[in-house]
Amino acid sequence: MAKVFFKEDRCKGCELCTTVCPKGIVVMARDRINNKGFQPAQVIEQDKCIGCAFCAMICPDVVIEVEK
């Protein structure tokens, strides 16, 4: 089981991470905005995460940490 952490306040809502998740569980939050006014990315079904870190690799702002 793997775990991803999003430093939400660093996210600029660029959505790049949502295009690379092999499990399609990285999506943009539509219910809130962060302190920069962006809708941050998040992982919904955390249990499906395989810890590949693709999302973290393509993130330009080091928002995502991954544990496995």
Added chain:
Amino acid sequence: MSEKVLMKGNEAVAEAAIQAGCRYFFGYPITPQNEIPEYMAKRMPKVNGVYLQAESEVAAINMVYGAAGAGARVMTSSSSPGISLKQEGISYLVGSDLPCVIVNMVRGGPGLGGIQPAQSDYFQAVKGGAHGDYYLVVLAPSSVQEAVDLTMEAFDIADMYRTPVIILGDGMLGQMMEPVQFHQYKGRNLPAKDWATTGTNNSRKRNIINSLFIDPQELENLNIERFNRYKQIQEKEVKFESVNCEDADVVLVAYGTTARVAKSAMSRARAEGLKVGLIRPITLWPFPVQVFQQVARTAKAFLAVEMSMGQMVEDVRLAVNGLKPVYFYGRTGGMVLTPMAIVEEIKKISGGEKND
């Protein structure tokens, strides 16, 4: 090397830099200073220093920036057109408070100009040829020996006040040979360069050499702090020579090699019974204002003589501040003044025909 040796000005300046501990020189060929990079190319490897011929004067001054930021004693040299190319780099060096020595063997200008000696870069050196509020310490030697002594001291002044220092010579000074001695250099005690980018060695916070400050208040504060340092330089580093000014009616004002011509004119005029003196600024910045204010009380007039159309004369007028008339006589384009011509000008002043 403390015995007397006959040396060409350019080479003596290069040797002086090495004896002052300069181990990095970035240059580019341009007459009449070529012997400086040539000498460095021969000597630096022998003292395990670095000589590098850059692809342009622009690249050279930016290599100086990198080396100075890395904590080294570093020098570059050029002549008029090349110094113009270095101006942006000089402003960055000032903006990042980096010490270095820059030699300008001035030649006739503007444009490609000529290769004969001139002093027509005075404004560029003293008034700031690049952007932003700043001054540079500008030293003007009038002999090969003085060029050696001032070059050595230039590195200390640069390190003490974290500023570039300019040696303002001319083609004549660079090309002529004179006996010279290299005294055992005892430098000032200087602050450590703990700001340099030597690599943190994982044992200290990183250092940043930078002149970009987007916040205007921060940039203003830095300018004000730098100008406090300039005040100290003005109080402590002024150098000049004054000769026969006590009873002088006409006081010649000249720097660099022109001052030697002025001295000959002075002695000729004295021989003809004319009371003539000389003030020779050695630091063109900080300009020796006080001596003008004292001498202006007794002298009748000042005659600035330069190898230009008149640039230092403006600073003389500022210093004299209207107390007495300040005249000018100059040759330009690489023409060198003669003592006789200066004596003629003195006579015009004494005879009252000379107008401003």
Added chain:
Amino acid sequence: MTKVFEKPKALCDVPLHYCPGCTHGIIHRLVAEAIDELDILGKTVGVASVGCSVFSYNYFECDMQQAAHGRAPAVATGIKRVHPGNVVFTYQGDGDLAAIGTAEMVHAAARGEKITVIFVNNAIYGMTGGQMAPTTLLGQVTQTSPYGRNAENQGYPIKVCEMLSTLEGSAYIARVSVDSVKNIRNAKKAIKKAFETQIEGKGFSLVEVLSTCPTNWGLSPVESLDWLRANMMPFYPLGIYKEK
């Protein structure tokens, strides 16, 4: 559970000022990861250029110098000559490196200067608001090629890797991209290899990284990656152009 991905030590823990989706951020991280993995943070000195990445001196934990526009390779030369044991890199955009700084770039390579240049090619001037760059593609619309760049009066884009690979002093010249996870992995390998080339004293190393500029391309960050693939990659083929 162990961490498999986290911020590299060599990257400062501060928000980056880059626009959303700008891939400068990825490239910064890759450089920092390379520095961490080679364990050279303590002896690295970076040189920031002028452009969007001018503020990179706020983002790397090593000693940094900020260079005048186009002059980073010369500044880096000065640093390297004083501290040959240090690892010196420059981080430059296409305007800085291939327009005003062309001479410094070419001669640093020709000298085989033992520095590493990270060259970010996004085919536009970003910081100043989207003007044409030396790498702007033919037909590409920018603030200063409003009708699309045409060779007739604006000439042709410059292929830096191909050019520098002809110089003897170049020891490692590679072009990579950060448009996909696979390419990001390759980009990191190339950046690390460039640093190793420097450390082994083989000569000049440069990695050209194709990068996006969503704001000035007028595209979303995701669309920008597609645009890069469709337009830049054909003209700027990825690959290793020199390897001593």
